[in-house]
Amino acid sequence: MKAGLPNNLGWPSLMGPGALVDANLNPFRKARRLQELVFELARDLTRDYPSQPGCEVPAHVLFPQLGRIVERYLRERVHPIPPAALIDVFLPPYYGWVIERLAGAIRPDPSEGEAPEVPRYESSRGPISTADVDFWSSRDVREVVRSHVNLVVADTKRWEQSAAYAIDTHPRVAAFVKNAGLGLAIPYLENGEAHDYVPDFVIRLAGEPPAHLILETKGFDPLADVKAEAAARWVKAVNADRRHGRWEYAVARKPEEVALRIASACRGS
Numbered sequence: 001m002k003a004g005l006p007n008n009l010g011w012p013s014l015m016g017p018g019a020l021v022d023a024n025l026n027p028f029r030k031a032r033r034l035q036e037l038v039f040e041l042a043r044d045l046t047r048d049y050p051s052q053p054g055c056e057v058p059a060h061v062l063f064p065q066l067g068r069i070v071e072r073y074l075r076e077r078v079h080p081i082p083p084a085a086l087i088d089v090f091l092p093p094y095y096g097w098v099i100e101r102l103a104g105a106i107r108p109d110p111s112e113g114e115a116p117e118v119p120r121y122e123s124s125r126g127p128i129s130t131a132d133v134d135f136w137s138s139r140d141v142r143e144v145v146r147s148h149v150n151l152v153v154a155d156t157k158r159w160e161q162s163a164a165y166a167i168d169t170h171p172r173v174a175a176f177v178k179n180a181g182l183g184l185a186i187p188y189l190e191n192g193e194a195h196d197y198v199p200d201f202v203i204r205l206a207g208e209p210p211a212h213l214i215l216e217t218k219g220f221d222p223l224a225d226v227k228a229e230a231a232a233r234w235v236k237a238v239n240a241d242r243r244h245g246r247w248e249y250a251v252a253r254k255p256e257e258v259a260l261r262i263a264s265a266c267r268g269s
Contacts, residue, residue, distance in 0.1 A: 029087050037090055038074065042067040044099055049106065056115065066106075073102060096192040104189060104229070116240035117233070128183045135181040144168045144176075152178045160200065162255040163217040167203060170259055172266045174206040184214075188230035190223060197227045199249075205266055210245035213265040217252050224251070 046063045078098075080086050089098055108114035130148035141151040142161050145168055152164040160178075167176050178201060185196035203213040214231060218224070231249040238247050246268065250261035 025085075025088065025091075028090075029085055032087050032090055034074070034087060037087065038067060038070050040090075041070045041095075041098060041102070045070070045102060045106075048103060069102065069106065070098075073098070093191065100189045100192060104233075117237045118241045119234070119237045130177050130182065132183075133177070133181045137180075146173055146175050147177050148175065149177050153180050155180075159219070159255065160217060163201070163215075163252065163258050166255060166258040167201060167215070167262070170262050172206050172262055174204045176201055176203040186227070186230050186234045188226055190226055197230055199231065203262065203265075205262070207266070211265065211268075212245060212247050213262060214247065214249045215252060215258070215261060216250070217258070219253060 042063055045066045046059050049062060049066070050057070050059055074086060074089065078086060078089060080088060089095060108117055110116045133149050137153045140154045140157075140161075142154060142164055143150060144152050144164060147168070152160070154160045154164075164178065167173055179199055182202070184202060185198050188195055188197050199214045200217045201213075201215040203215055205211040205213060214235070216227075216231075221227070228249070228251060235247045235249045238244055248265040248268075250265060252258045252261050
């Protein structure tokens with residue numbers, strides 16, 4: 001590259017005194033070592049992981065375990081495409097992506113006697129209830145029977161109306177609610193930022209013991225896999241807590257899949 005000095009016309013030009021200089025990452029790559037990267041990643045993970053509920057492992061025991069996980073992840077999962085190099089993971093946004101991916105994937109192992117992951121409850125409010133749903137909307141609405149909220153607000157022209165009808169008329173549904181104004185949100189990380197995933201429906205299934213199905217009815221969503229992974233983690237943690245019955249999560253991409261997802265949840269799959 002060359003200093004971006006303007007020419008007589010006011011435009012940046014490569015013509016002028018001085019040699020062209022190639023700007024690259026070679027000096028950075030020579031100054032950093034891969035083992036240093038492993039150490040820093042393991043250090044940052046060790047700093048955050050003990051804050052999770054139920055984690056009783058001291059930091060000096062966690063650090064070498066996380067170091068081995070980081071080393072294996074970089075070796076087996078990170079495949080730089082030339083001219084990029086593995087050491088470039090030190091740079092943003094890649095460093096944050098690795099932290100995000102590993103922090104979301106590392107779980108306790110109950111089969112080894114570790115305590116399972118359990119939910120973090122908001123201390124500032126109690127359990128949410130359909131009795132608290134009260135809001136104004138200019139969107140199209142549909143009347144429903146098996147819901148404490150008498151109207152379903154449709155966010156689409158047709159899809160959610162069809163899904164609500166399929167849920168409302170299914171014989172294995174005891175009650176349901178459209179998750180609008182209810183406040184049920186599942187946290188997830190994307191590009192280092194915290195977001196809330198708000199699934200479409202919460203369904204209480206008929207029968208004992210109590211069971212609930214969180215049903216997503218979206219079509220194409222570029223973050224579908226990220227949200228599904230967060231929802232699966234949420235469901236697993238709530239089920240491990242054992243205070244709220246059994247929970248399931250499912251995605252229906254077509255109206256005809258709604259009944260299939262409900263039937264599958266009733267079987268406890």
